Amino acid sequence: MTQTPHIGVKNLNVRIGDSHLLKDININIPDKSVTSIIGPSGCGKTTLLKSFNRLLDDIPGVNITGNVLVDGEDIYGKHADVTQIRKKMGLLAQRPFPLPMSIYDNIAYGPRIHGAPSKKELNALVEHYLKAVGLWEEVKGRLHGSASSLSIGQQQRLCLARGLAVEPEIILGDESTSALDPISTKIIEDLIIQLKEKYTIVLVTHILRQARRVSDYIIFVYMGEIIEFGPTEEILLNPKEKLTKEYVKGFIS
Amino acid sequence: MRRRKLEEWIAKALMLFSTAFVGICLFLIIGTVVVKGLPYLDWDMVTKIPDGGYYFGRSGGMLNAIIGSLYVAGGATVLGMCISIPVALYLNVYLKKSNAFARFAKLAFDVLFGVPSIVYGAFAFSLMVYLGVRASLLGGIIAVTLLVIPIMVRTLDEVITNVPKDLKEATLAMGATRWEMAKVYLLQIKTGILTAVLLAFGRGVGDVAAVMFTAGFSDNIPVSLHEPAATLPLAIFFQLGSPIPEVQGRAYASALILTVCILIIVSVSTILTNKKRK
């Protein structure tokens, strides 16, 4: 690759206390496409994802070595500005966590923090991003109502819109549909496919069919190591490694 | 961007300052009590009653107040337990959670919890006047019992709520009556009861306002319920006002004794609660 990728990882090791959670991770995440991280529970999928935007920092006893380069800049470097790094990445968590404020303020939260746009600009922003996730028609009458009054599926879309409103380049999803019903899941999946034109997307999932439906590339992680990385079809239909083969067939879970 | 960093920095500085301030204040209290009390602490303090009256006598100890406090707090804790355990069980095991009386009762105990101890003291005093009881050990025990009931009920209430719901269903499914189920609960919350007892006892030992009307004060160790009894906190308060240095010294030593007792009680209950959590 000639161009610097959005996310590049070099010799990343993560330890918490005595346990070695991630071992010598080296990978370049392909730009403007969806990459899924798959693997059995507790293998380090979520840890890998969270290492991208330094959400591991606050865990007691954590020790991180190696580099994660975002747009060529080492986010674990001495002069890295953690809030700017996180601004570049939207996070969609396992369950929706609307901030304890109105629907409008949830979207406006990020833009307000990163500068004080005028009321008019904010109104336009809120409308734009709610439309982007297809929520506008459903909530435009109650923008100033509490965000927790929405259904779980709507809340998750609100969280996505909230993340998009800070204009990230990357979207990180941590099993973002695991709390949702099938219809809401479908809506989120469709949105992800739509969004990859503009964003680099990394998803953690334990549902192979979902990985197959939405992703272009797959990373298979096992016991804190990357076993295999490649285009979706190749990993799922024709894996090279024995472990990947066993996992894909459902022997390891 | 700079402004945001500055704000973060200022907030952090304020937090460090506050934590240091709170920590130092609390440390200073223990420090003051130890530094002032230690020189006066001797064997006589805990084995003798004041010689020549608590206010003027230059020698002797505080045994009367120590025993008095144990009697008052001990008696009140036992009485309080006899009342609060059945009440807590009734509200949580016999009644359903949605029961109107249960909800009202919990609210009432919350309110009672916030009522100042001096109000309990004044009420118990009125009650005693009405019944013709003079300031005595009995009066003190009654006042402190009233004070500790809401504390114990609230603590037990929390402990019982933390018992898994399955227990209730499992016992009921076996055809147990509610009383039989209550007995199962009693076994489950043994440590919780101990915590409540320690908490109530600690509060009873330390309280002044409830006993100053009701227990009276005496230089002797009470031998019956109708004799007035001295308590440690009241003894500290009275002796501190004395012009005689030796008497003041007894107040400091008493403060040290009281503090150590309380710290031991609280530590034991903290250890118990932590053990239970694991």
Place this chain on the structure above:
Amino acid sequence: MKIRLLKDKVIGTGMLALSVLSVSLVLLIGIGLYLRSLPILQQYSVWELVTSSSWRPMKGEFGFFPFIMGTLWVTGMSILIAVPLCLFTAIYLSEYAPASFKRFFLPLVNMLAGIPPVIYGVWGVFFIIPIVQRYIAPHFVEFSTGYTVLAGGIVLAVMIFPLIVSIVVEVLSTIPKELREASLSLGATKWETVKKVILRKAFPGIFAAIVLAISRAFGETIAVLMVCGNVPIAPQSIFDPAYPLPALLANNFGEMMSVPLYDSALMFSAFALLIIILIFNIISRAILQKIEIRNA
């Protein structure tokens, strides 16, 4: 079989009786104190008692205004000092401090929550009074004994430190980690997350903690009795002495029986304390319910 059911019934009835009795304690205390304060209420109206500033029991003048103001000044002072310090401390412990520090500091705070008020009073007399007298008051007023609203406020504030800190830390620990991550991942700083998200979410719990702290400070007797100076004049500044209601009650216990109406006047002050606490509890509960509904 019959015996088992009978036993269940009998014990249940007994427990019900105990419950009803202890729940009606609120009412019993209210009625008891009211009856005892009836003699003075028949002579003077409540309004007269509460607004008059003249306290001369020997002449039959019972004005509670100075004591009510004294209580408000001292309680207000303590809350003003304690709430910001405790909030910052609790936030530091739960959001910023290393786990090892938290493990060391919190049990210590819990332990100090059990220290009896009289000990805080002793500390106030030996530590706070001289500081106020020598180092603080001279900058503002010409002469002070140190026994002032300020001293009372500081001692009460320190007394409620452990209470507020431990409850607020507990409240903050119930807020899900993911909510913090949600805000952080939007590029908010830690402090912005605390200020705009966590404090908002925790507000009902923090409010409840402060209510409890106010009740505690308001009804505290022995500690304020020892450090406030006890002069029955409504304070005008924090360097004036104060004479809070509970201190009045405690201080005059011995002599009250010999003066006509004195005893009734003191019982009225206990009654007033109870009523104020009740009203305060009810109002704060109503507010809390409103907040919880709005935030739900």
